[in-house]
Amino acid sequence: MYDDQPMCDLLVLVGPDLHDDVARCAAAAGYRVLSVPAGDCRREWLTARAVVADPAAVAELGRIRPPRRDAFVLVATGDPGGDIWRSAIDLGATDAVTLPADENDLVRALTGFRVPRRHPAGVVAVIGAHGGAGASTLAAAVALTGVGLGSPTLLLDLDDVAPGADLLLGIEQRPGLRWQGLSLDGGAVSGAALHRALPRAENDLVVLTSERMPAAGISPEAVTAVIDAGRTNGDLVVLDVPRSDSAVVRAAMSSADLVVLVSTPTVGGCAAARRVHARLIGNTVAVELVVRGPSPGGLRPARVAAAIGVPLLAAYRPDPRLPMRLESGPLRVRPRSPLGRAAWAVHSRVTGGRAA
Known part of the structure; x- marks a missing residue:
């Protein structure tokens, strides 16, 4: 964990089956977890440093259509399916991680997202x-x-x-x-x-x-x-x-x-x-x-x-x-x-x- 850097917010849009795994990865990468419903997360979607979402949340996001963003990872317990993966890509996702098997990959991705943003918004x-x-x-x-x-x-x-x-x-x-x-x-x-x-x-x-x-x-x-x-x-x-x-x-x-x-x-x-x-x-x-x-x-x-x-x-x-x-x-x-x-x-x- 990066103890000399301030905490960053991670928007976590996952069900109970994945929440503990994601929370553990978030702590390891130095994030503070934000948990809100996927259908009412527009502010956090835009302001959080990174986002982790499961297939159900991606389906909900596909209905409300927030703007594309970076630092977004799709997580699942198995194959999320082609339709979900395409929806995640449309939202800006560049990676998919299977949990709990690939926890190290998620920690690595979240750590990389902590590079400071160029512009204040x-x-x-x-x-x-x-x-x-x-x-x-x-x-x-x-x-x-x-x-x-x-x-x-x-x-x-x-x-x-x-x-x-x-x-x-x-x-x-x-x-x-x-x-x-x-x-x-x-x-x-x-x-x-x-x-x-x-x-x-x-x-x-x-x-x-x-x-x-x-x-x-x-x-x-x-x-x-x-x-x-x-x-x-x-x-x-x-x-x-x-x-x-x-x-x-x-x-x-x-x-x-x-x-x-x-x-x-x-x-x-x-x-x-x-x-x-x-x-x-x-x-x-x-x-x-x-x-x-x-x-x-x-x-x-x-x-x-x-x-x-x-x-x-x-x-x-x-x-x-x-x-x-x-x-x-x-x-x-x-x-x-x-x-x-x-x-x-x-x-x-x-x-x-x-x-x-």
């Missing part, structure tokens, strides 16, 4: 507690900060009745795919293809937003597929999430590693943030607060966070000249500005302080 959802909180501006600032730090970044604007992230970034006239033109091939989409098809704001920042006058809304299936594609491509995925109790918002929340709730330091802002937290976000994902001040009543950011019941990630003062600048040009974020420091704090939190 993370999904952060930014949502305002109320209108005018500054969530869309912060989301765009986080995306710009990401590319400035070398992270390939995908900014997804999920509000199809808002002005649009493309307008905020000054790329509304650039050609490229919008949500309403996205066609899913079997429920999946390629991250590399998205980077080629979407409007580009910066060298490694692409933006997916709605048409100016959309004839249709955004589907949660499309949101899930695009988030999955960005994650597996190694992108930082930034979600600008509307305040609505909808399937699209639920899909965004269930896919995020971190939800950033943005509020102003007012009594009304606190009340709104508590409602958004309880009704739209819930307790299944990490939530942290960004406070955009100052407070007209002297309410400090730490007290706002305590009143809402979430940790304080950052607090910053608004730039009174920003609205005027946005009327004549795209958003620009200076790293040492209050907005820039808040965006850096969010980026650092979701990526663990790493840059690509």
Whole structure:
């Protein structure tokens, strides 16, 4: 076991007959075991360092069709059969191991998968507690900060009745795919293809937003597929999430590693943030607060966070000249500005302080 390296997560999708054998191999290779149902493992499928699945799990995965991934091993007590092996290959498997006879082969494969990934990947959802909180501006600032730090970044604007992230970034006239033109091939989409098809704001920042006058809304299936594609491509995925109790918002929340709730330091802002937290976000994902001040009543950011019941990630003062600048040009974020420091704090939190 690699005692000088941190534990990695191994997603284990096997029945009771194989669980002890796989757990023993996982311990020998230095993994922490994640055991969830195969039909409800999308987050772990995308984030775990490696995956081990038995034939029954592969059959279930073939029905829900997650995106292909690497570091995936099919395990069985005997011949899994041609159909199962083909399904496993479609999901990205490169090896099959018979247990318990070939435990050493599984340990060897899992050990090889522990080579660190080249790019950090993370999904952060930014949502305002109320209108005018500054969530869309912060989301765009986080995306710009990401590319400035070398992270390939995908900014997804999920509000199809808002002005649009493309307008905020000054790329509304650039050609490229919008949500309403996205066609899913079997429920999946390629991250590399998205980077080629979407409007580009910066060298490694692409933006997916709605048409100016959309004839249709955004589907949660499309949101899930695009988030999955960005994650597996190694992108930082930034979600600008509307305040609505909808399937699209639920899909965004269930896919995020971190939800950033943005509020102003007012009594009304606190009340709104508590409602958004309880009704739209819930307790299944990490939530942290960004406070955009100052407070007209002297309410400090730490007290706002305590009143809402979430940790304080950052607090910053608004730039009174920003609205005027946005009327004549795209958003620009200076790293040492209050907005820039808040965006850096969010980026650092979701990526663990790493840059690509």
